[in-house]
Amino acid sequence: xxxxxxxxxxxxxxxxxxxxxxxxxxxxxxxxxxxxxxxxxxxxxxxxxxxxxxxxxxxxxxxxxxxxxxxxxxxxxxxxxxxxxxxxxxxxxxxxxxxxxxxxxxxxxxxxxxx
Amino acid sequence: xxxxxxxxxxxxxxxxxxxxxxxxxxxxxxxxxxxxxxxxxxxxxxxxxxxxxxxxxxxxxxxxxxxxxxxxxxxxxxxxxxxxxxxxxxxxxxxxxxxxxxxxxxxxxxxxx
Numbered sequence: 001x002x003x004x005x006x007x008x009x010x011x012x013x014x015x016x017x018x019x020x021x022x023x024x025x026x027x028x029x030x031x032x033x034x035x036x037x038x039x040x041x042x043x044x045x046x047x048x049x050x051x052x053x054x055x056x057x058x059x060x061x062x063x064x065x066x067x068x069x070x071x072x073x074x075x076x077x078x079x080x081x082x083x084x085x086x087x088x089x090x091x092x093x094x095x096x097x098x099x100x101x102x103x104x105x106x107x108x109x110x111x112x113x114x115x
Numbered sequence: 116x117x118x119x120x121x122x123x124x125x126x127x128x129x130x131x132x133x134x135x136x137x138x139x140x141x142x143x144x145x146x147x148x149x150x151x152x153x154x155x156x157x158x159x160x161x162x163x164x165x166x167x168x169x170x171x172x173x174x175x176x177x178x179x180x181x182x183x184x185x186x187x188x189x190x191x192x193x194x195x196x197x198x199x200x201x202x203x204x205x206x207x208x209x210x211x212x213x214x215x216x217x218x219x220x221x222x223x224x225x226x227x228x
Binding site (some may be wrong): 004036041042043044045046090092096100101102103104105106107108 | 119148150155156157158159160163165170171173205207217219220221222224
């Protein structure tokens with residue numbers, strides 16, 4: 001069965017420090033992978049996605065993620081965190097086919113940023 | 116272009132009641148998916164509607180039902196509300212489910228007391 005694991009429930013970093021959020025997936029075929037961000041009381045905003053091709057994908061807000069098939073991972077990175085990056089981050093894998101598709105989500109990683 | 120809008124933003128209901136949540140999809144999108152996000156959890160897929168028909172369903176009981184209208188807006192109905200139904204309900208729209216290009220609304224926060 002498809003699944004997504006985000007090993008870190010909560011991470012705290014200092015403003016200006018680098019960030020890496022971990023994501024591991026289980027999926028039988030070539031995965032479609034996503035990172036979303038959710039600010040308190042808000043919906044979900046897509047940061048970036050991987051479908052195929054270059055395994056290093058660039059997203060919005062200075063985020064990037066690297067797909068590593070051998071490790072079944074899709075970790076999110078940012079070289080320098082800003083206070084406004086404090087939020088909940090979700091990794092998801094796309095499942096299904098055709099017009100019957102859905103996202104399977106991890107439990108999320110809560111990011112706090114110290115000034 | 117307008118994004119996905121959901122109404123109401125917040126709602127309080129009593130156990131056993133029924134509730135209807137509404138979603139207007141992004142202009143040009145014909146597919147709507149609904150997700151339930153309990154506090155501290157990731158979203159869980161409820162179902163998806165494509166051109167007014169349900170074409171995918173997650174592990175939710177039949178008291179969760181939906182509709183999609185000709186303008187591709189959608190409703191989520193929940194009957195016989197239970198306390199565990201308290202959650203953020205998210206609607207996402209896309210074009211033909213293609214590429215998982217989901218645009219999410221801000222959600223409806225449902226509290227069942």
